Amino acid sequence: MRFHSKLVSAFLLAASFTTSFAAEKLVVSAFGGIWQQSIEKNFGACYKDATKNDIAIQLGDPAAWMNRIRANPSEPPIDIITLAQADTMRAIRAGMLEPLRRDKLPNLKQIPASHYEVWKDQAVQVHTAALGVLYDKSKVGELPKDWRTLLDNIAAGKYGKRVSMPAGTYAWGPDFIWFVSQAYGGNVDTGFAKLKAMMPSVVKFWTEPSEAINLFANKQVDILVYWDGRSHDFIEKGNAWAGYYNPGPKSLGTAVSFAKVKNSSEAGWDFINCALGAKAQLGHAQTLGYGITNSTVEYPETLKGRITPTADMVFVPYDRVLDQFPAWIDRWNREMR
Template structure:
């Protein structure tokens, strides 16, 4: 019998080690873009600090939200990042835990809009993005959101598809420029001009190709995609419309009842720190929500950066997007996609 004791002891040791590793593992759900850069700038340094393991899950928003909902009774995701309106959808289903902001050392340095964007401390903003119009300055001049429907860009303009995050923001600003208070009315106007619009794009990479081929000379984009255009030989400009720029915010959330709250808060605290937010901004990955971040002039060109710009953004209430989205999609399908 004694000859089996070392084997049994080793097995028990391995089991204990596995249990300890599981207890010190944080599972995060994030956007799939720039993951190699995030690994080097955020994940690996944090693992060294915490002595823990990060399990990183990626996917589109629908897939990631569905997983959080499917495992609500026994969460397999501890912390996630997503758009504010997607986070609010989870909050309404009581799938998110309140965040103890006293454990976030940089909380007071966040822009006010990022401190409690969902209410109830159910999320905290970590990055902003502006949305405006990119255009060929040698071919057209853009001074208003209404210029997206002007004769000068007729047949050479693109708009985001209704399923994208950008679409509600663009429709809101276009409606303001046209004197229309109801987005449904603006969707009808887009439908009336649908034959003059080259495409309703799903991804910024698709749009970049069309603009570089000169099939499109003006289109709305998020600032996070601006580097695709700024780095080319063609004279692209970022518009500053008379009605202002719109934009949005991505937030960090913590799943309800995950049992790993302390480690999740430690990771959030690290990501929101001035050091890490500066590192990500200088790499051109995320625009900082931490107002203490200072970046080079070159890096700032690709970012939504600085109090003056961020405080001037017209940001749509995420509750409005959630409450109205189905009606917008239905009207879009009837009047734009025929």
């Protein structure tokens, strides 16, 4: 009887371990707000359908997530990390990402190779966005068709002190410094000189998208350099007085990627495969209003006009300029404050 009791106890203990393991959630990092909602509604739902398991969202920013991974690389606290481009390159250099497993990612064949080869096959982009111009149609006349003329006009005070644009200390601030420099031959010194010349016309160099849109919504600025998806979302929420456009020849393009952290759960491949699938990708585009990377997705008419094609974007060559970012931020803090 005592042997039977011990056997039952051992079985129950083993079963509890098995149940605990099976119920262990996949930890996915995410930006807050509507981004988190999209991950849960589109990618997380697909993952649960495929695996009968749930995801656990960890909010924050890439720098904090990478610090947590560095602290415990053998048992990382995050399985799938969400990364902007600069942080994708940093994570690759730090050796914290696993190479993409094509045998585990059948949906990868629907993603153009440019969305993962740029990251040495260690991360894959799930959506793209462009930095364009949100403006008050009742206050601003016809705007220039190209970025250089627009920036020159701002520097000349043509629109008064009614402009806002990203700060060099914003998450994509160094990217914006690089982009402005490209309008003037790629010379960063010239780019900084032009940014300084624009200072008298800038109400605020913004560091958070929420503060930027509040400035515009409260009619404190007439011209806001801002993201395409967020701009269209603002316009469509009863703000027909606002307009948006991408000056030529190209706007600054950005992308967000998913990557599986080295030594993390193998179930992470199921999540990434879900995130690359056509159904989840379309849902992501409809939720965020940004372009997605699955080439088989056809945007509905309500989305077509607001998605900036990647052909109309220019992307920062992070492998060549990332190491210059700290110096640019330091210079911004010294010269633009």
